[in-house]
Amino acid sequence: MAAASLQETFGQKLLRRASAAWYATRLYALTLPRQAPLELPVLPDEAWPGSVANADRLFQGRFVFAGVEVVSPRAAPWGMTAAELKLDAISHAAWAAELHGFRWLRDFVTQGGDMARRMARALVGSWLEKHAMQIQGLPWRADVAGRRLAHWVNAAHFLLDGADDKFAHDFLLAIARHTAHLNHAAKRAQPGLPRFAALLGLVYGTEALGQPQQAVMQALCGALETQILADGGHVSRNPSQLYRLLREIVALWRFLLALDPGRAALLQVFLDRMAPMLRFFRHGDGGLALFHGGQEEVPAQIDQLLDLSDAKGKPLNSATLSGYERALARRGLLLIDTGAMPPMLPDAPPPHRGLLSFEFSHGKDRLIVNCGASRRVSGGWSDALSGSAAHSTITLGQAEPAAAARISATRNEQDGAIWFDLEHDGWWRSHNRLHRRRLFLAAGGEDLRGEETITESPPSANGGMPVEAVLRLHLHPGVHASLIGSGDTVILKSASGQGWRWRGAGGVVRLEDSVYFGHTDNGGADAPRRTQQIVMTGSAGETPLVFKWALSKIG
Structure with a gap:
């Protein structure tokens, strides 16, 4: 069963920790690119809508992630510790991972307008000042860095439109450095969703830089095989997790279709398995059933996802593996x-x-x-x-x-x-x-x-x-x-x-x-x-x- 691949061995854990210590050194930082690319040859458009309400909260300095709200109106709370926020370590790590993962950039993209663009650039710029050159801790954990790179690449059109030369240079250099770093770190990420997130960012980075790697795509598909069961369900047995993962795959698949249908075809098998299983969990109101951490999600967005997936399979009656x-x-x-x-x-x-x-x-x-x-x-x-x-x-x-x-x-x-x-x-x-x-x-x-x-x-x-x-x-x-x-x-x-x-x-x-x-x-x-x-x-x-x-x- 795929779940067996999610268990990290002692040797893998030791190697991951040793690699993290190496990444934090000044010598390793010197191995990463020091010259920014002049441009990104290809860029996707943000595939999924964000939340205008959440963009408004961010304007107010309210950072609401993983069920935790942190109010910081004067500056982004990039370095706030669990003790400062009075959170247990697990809740703090989940909140910080979402903050540093930058999925919320799509909220500003959806809001649109010059104010949203300036606010998004200011937050990206403040992160670059604080963390771009120190490759250590949770902000540079492979899965967090992978999510951040994927969302930066997807929001690049929005961020670079009208940007000054300094921001454009620093942002493009950061994309090149993230991609080079993930080329080392992704294979050391924890098995399961963390490794998938790291590899997803690496695929976006290499594609945006015009340096696609077939081996990276194959590694991404290998990570997916540890997540998606033969009947299309996710190993977590959580319908919402299946929905979120399918969104990631569909967005990447549509991006790759325009570049190289051969690479996109590697993802088709997962779409054909996962979309019918997502239909399996839908009630008559269009939302998802509540099993194993799932929520209803937004029916209109589920409709859009299934339409874009172009997978027509009907749901099973008995999903015995799931x-x-x-x-x-x-x-x-x-x-x-x-x-x-x-x-x-x-x-x-x-x-x-x-x-x-x-x-x-x-x-x-x-x-x-x-x-x-x-x-x-x-x-x-x-x-x-x-x-x-x-x-x-x-x-x-x-x-x-x-x-x-x-x-x-x-x-x-x-x-x-x-x-x-x-x-x-x-x-x-x-x-x-x-x-x-x-x-x-x-x-x-x-x-x-x-x-x-x-x-x-x-x-x-x-x-x-x-x-x-x-x-x-x-x-x-x-x-x-x-x-x-x-x-x-x-x-x-x-x-x-x-x-x-x-x-x-x-x-x-x-x-x-x-x-x-x-x-x-x-x-x-x-x-x-x-x-x-x-x-x-x-x-x-x-x-x-x-x-x-x-x-x-x-x-």
Whole structure:
């Protein structure tokens, strides 16, 4: 499996650190170009729109990245430490990587105008003064330098238009030095996304300088092979990560098409695999499902990406390598997480533990969802949202399911109806329990039923200690819920005004508050929306505990 290639060996880590020490020396700096090119022979246009709102925040000195806002109205906070910002090391590193990665340049490009151009040049110029000649620390980490070079090259038309001779000289020299440096450093970058980012910047740099290298393109494709599974999913199992990576590949592919269709063709296989998988995760409203750190993203931008990718493949029903099932019955869509936890990576958010969680939508109405993910990579919300309680699934006691849980999934179809028999043993070590889940979607797409069974495995002679089981079905913020009757029925009103009835048996039913982190229009900071969740509780003891529930459209 591709994920195995993401683990850095001790020898690779040692070599990377030794290389970083060498890069920081004055002698190494002298090996990099000292003469700026007169021009860049070829340049791409910025492929993707930025955020005018974020450009306005940057004008105000508000630097909002990775869920953290830093206010610095007098100067860019290039060197602010974790202690100064009162952040833990992981959150600070994520914020600083985005700051020094310069993806936000596209926000100024989208805003346009002379003021935005001058502000963008001022920020690039201040970075050059502080960091251009000192190749050390996080600003020059291979992945950060690669992202920065890619975004500089994509924004070069915008930055150089009307620039004075000094800025043009310093900027062009920096592109040449970045490219030469990445020619050494990219192959030493951490495996996975960091190496891809470093190689992506190197490809843009060599192409812009008119020095394309087939070996670099092949290395980039090799890095992608460690990221993209055969069914098109990303090893992180995060739909948003798949979306972001596809954006990078499509932008580069379109740039290369104009230069050398042969080099562009190397990327075609990834477009053909990834675009159908991105369609797999789309709900009827056009946004993405919330699994493993994903957010809804912007439907219009997803449409644009899929159009530009020119990949027409249809989504699979069973993406077994990625660990997902998709059931579409007329307007009803059921998406189920049937895979294992993704690998834990350094300086990354904790993996999500929503084993066998699902989302359900009807038309443009999202009904049952997961809670989503914090933009901040550690602490607080990030830890809470990675737990099983933030997903539409069962929790058992206070324990989280084991990372090495075994999961089985069987799909059945007949006369348009689709149902699944699912099981995981994530609580076998902590509670000697199995969770079996059956989900049934009727052919009309308006009747979803579930059966949750918690059973001992193997049964103990005297019966195991009882443990509380909690079924949580998180509702989208657009849904209003009311508990009625004898307390086992919930009436839902969707965002479009459609009525639904949920009924449960086998446990105590109640409505509780929940949160939703699925939206992306909050400027990069965490902005949870209040919502509700249907909760059913019971005690799993000597005999199996069975919850049964059904969700059906009214009328």
